[in-house]
Amino acid sequence: MWKDDLPKPPVGSFETCVRCQKQFTMTKYTVAANPPPGYLCHPCAKSSGSDPFKKPAAPRKRKPATDKRNAPTLDERRLPSLASICIEVISKHIDDVEALGDIGAMNLDEIAKALAKNRSLNAENATLFYSVENEHLILYDVTNLTPPALCTLASLNPNLTNLRLDFCGHMDDSVVGAWAAGLPQLKRVELLGPFLVRAPAWQAFFRAHPDLEGFLITQSPRFDVECMRALVQSCPNLRELRLKEVGQLSDEFLVELKTLGRQLTYLDLSYPGNAEAIHESALIDFLAHVGSSLEHLDLSGITNVTDGVLFRGVKPHVLKLDTLILANTTQLTDAGVAEFFGTWQGAPLSKVDLARNPDLSDAALVALIQHSGENLAELNINGWKGVSEDALKHIPKSVPNLNKLDVGFCRSVDNFLIKDILERCPHVQEIKVWGCQRVSEHCPRQRGVKIHGIESARIF
Secondary structure (H helix, E strand, C coil), rough: CCCCCCCCCCCEEEEEEEECCCCCCCCCCCCCCHHHHHHHCHHHHCCCCCCCCCCCCCCCCCCCCCCCCCCCCHCCCCCCCHHHHHHHHHHHCCCCHHHHCCCCHHHHHHHHHHHHHCCCCCCHHHHHHHCCCEEEEECCCCCCCCCCHHHHHHCCCCCCCCEEECCCCCCCCCHHHHHHHHHHCCCCEEEEEECCCCCCHHHHHHHHEEEEEEEEECCCCCCCCCHHHHHHHCCCCCCCCEEECCCCCHHHHHHHHHHHCCCEEEEEECCCCCCCCCCHHHHHHHHHHHHHHHHEEEECCCCCCCCHHHHHHHHHHCCCCCCCEEECCCCHHHHHHHHHHHHHCCCCCCEEEEECCCCCCCCHHHHHHHHHCCCCCCCEECCCCCHHHHHHCHHHHHHCCCEECCCCCCCCCCHHHHHHHHHHCCCCEEEECCCCCCCCCCCCCCCCCCCCCCCCCCCC
16 A cells, blocks of 8 residues: 555654645555545545444354253253142242131142242141141151140141141150140151250150051161160051161161061161161171061161171061162172072062162173163162163163163263163153263253253353
8 A cells, every 4th residue: 555665654743634635644554545645534535435443343143052052951941830830829929818718738739848948937837737637748848846736736637647747847755745645646657867855855755656557767866775665565566667877876776676577567767877877787687587478678878788787687577678878888799789680589579779889780680680770760770880781771672661760970861862761761850960071061851850960051
């Protein structure tokens, strides 16, 4: 644009515009006249269509194909049902509700769950769930209910036969005493967190309920062997027993429980206070006495659950099992579990949880699926870090009725396995893939199936 023999004048010098003949100061933005020679002042340069101060337009970026594509199964928001809207409104203004009326047991349960999410259940609104006609009562979070409020529960629900309370940390001896007198027809009780109840109160409660068929508690550090003895002696019809995370659980408890042989159908002794307090020989002897009628067995977190317990305890004596839970029993071996399922004559299982057993791998999984695959609905192999891709492929091939699956921290799980499961398991509703780094945000999805744990996944 500039002539070689006429260099551009220095910045700051004065020049005359060749168009308007006005004097102006040279800058680095000064434009040369076209045709040359000479220069144009800024007004003349702008009027000629070349504005030196105008910034160049940024190049337009093309949208990635993945952003433009709209997958209805992922992005479509379905309108909530009228019932769910009503439940949300009721739970939000629960303190202003005078009566729930005849809304049905299912809706009442949904309201109780909604209140538990924000812990808004208290002594004032809890009475909305009470009725003289109640035979079953479930409250999912009674953290805010004091002992007097829990005693009132017995007075206003005298005909209860089935009671479940979660997070009942305020429950004490006075509450158990009120229930012993005020709930004469109680046959099943399920409690989470009755920390404060002492042994004499438990014993009196058992003596007051000789027809008790189900006693399921979690986290009760004061429940001792004397309570266990009173339960067995006072409640001869006991069929369901859960002593989960009970601090004093030991071999002595198993000795007392032997008298319930051939009638227990549900047994949960998981995660005792001392993981080594229950020994292998005691477990084997105990299963020989009570195993013939068991349908649900949970021995999670007991260190001395070994291959020997499977071969000498479960295999010969426990043949009616439907649910087997042996999570965090790290002495189990891959070869031992594989041989157990390969030779066990028990009925096919519908639920198996062998999570957090890092030594279990291909042989155990293949043998388990060959034994129970057709009937299996829930499978948890979380933490089987060594299981291979080939072994995992047996899940979509041979478990058609799968409903829930946890393959967290199984390193070989990838998008293709998830896709295969979604296509071949029509009843699947939930898949957990925590810690599976080969499962990406591009993992296939399907409406009605919840997939938890995908790294870098968008939250809809």
